[in-house]
Amino acid sequence: METKSSASRSGLRALVPQLVILLLLGLAFGVVATTVEVNVSHQAGIVMELPDQAGAWVGDEIRYCTDPDCGKDWRVSELDDPAVCPACGAPLHSMSIPEADMLPDDTDMLKKEYLHPNGDRVFVSIVLSGRDRASIHRPQACLSGQGNSFEREVVIPVPLAGRPDLEVMVLDMVTVLRRPNQQDLRLPRYYAYWFVGKDRETPYHGQRMLYMGLDRVLRSVAHRWAYISVSGMRDPARPDAHFDEIREVLALIYPAMVRPDA
Ligand SMILES: [Zn+2]
Numbered sequence: 001m002e003t004k005s006s007a008s009r010s011g012l013r014a015l016v017p018q019l020v021i022l023l024l025l026g027l028a029f030g031v032v033a034t035t036v037e038v039n040v041s042h043q044a045g046i047v048m049e050l051p052d053q054a055g056a057w058v059g060d061e062i063r064y065c066t067d068p069d070c071g072k073d074w075r076v077s078e079l080d081d082p083a084v085c086p087a088c089g090a091p092l093h094s095m096s097i098p099e100a101d102m103l104p105d106d107t108d109m110l111k112k113e114y115l116h117p118n119g120d121r122v123f124v125s126i127v128l129s130g131r132d133r134a135s136i137h138r139p140q141a142c143l144s145g146q147g148n149s150f151e152r153e154v155v156i157p158v159p160l161a162g163r164p165d166l167e168v169m170v171l172d173m174v175t176v177l178r179r180p181n182q183q184d185l186r187l188p189r190y191y192a193y194w195f196v197g198k199d200r201e202t203p204y205h206g207q208r209m210l211y212m213g214l215d216r217v218l219r220s221v222a223h224r225w226a227y228i229s230v231s232g233m234r235d236p237a238r239p240d241a242h243f244d245e246i247r248e249v250l251a252l253i254y255p256a257m258v259r260p261d262a
Helices: 004-035 097-102 139-144 205-218 241-257
Strands: 039-044 057-065 073-075 108-115 121-128 148-158 166-177 185-197 200-202 221-224 226-233
Touching: 057 121, 057 241, 121 241, 139 148, 139 166, 139 185, 148 185, 148 241, 166 200, 166 241, 185 205, 185 241, 200 205, 205 221, 226 241
Parallel strands: 039 221
Antiparallel strands: 057 073, 057 108, 108 121, 121 226, 148 166, 166 185, 185 200, 185 226
């Protein structure tokens, strides 16, 4: 009579051929996904456009000085020449120095600050990958390095005109600001994002990586992926109130990002 452990051992042995096949398929997929000749396309799933006016919100582009000794950031509305730092004369760039250090040179970025007459302030950014499609990282990894801790991670539907709901990942964070000789300042913030490739859209970084691999293997294409974020303050006493702000802002700015041929 077979003992329980030998029965489970023989059950495992019966699984070995399937496991080997899975392993080989995985290896083959990995080799093809990283080595196959693909048609690197400059097509992206969106356009790099954010409106200056979105309902009652007024948008202003943010640009950064490239001289590390200066390092100031500016709103384009306060600049005579949007390409030159008025403080030091160095060129201005669409990303901060730490961002430029982290991302490949051909990455494009556009950032705007939106102010509401009621004093609310929201930041929107679009990051568009260049030739290196993997240059867009898991946002949590970058954010946790900047003194943020996470309290909740939830995907919400965002209703948009003329298309199915957009799924957006929302991170509830606390940003800790250290102050000399004073108590740390703990700011409750949110950071919402999703990824867009050509004909692809997902709030999950893992799913984006899978889409990239599938497009390389099955369609032999590597499109440019974009990563769009909306961030602002949240009220811990009203745990879901910022979802309404995200939905309102996205419904207003999304039409500007839609590709004309989409
Ligand atoms: Zn400067």
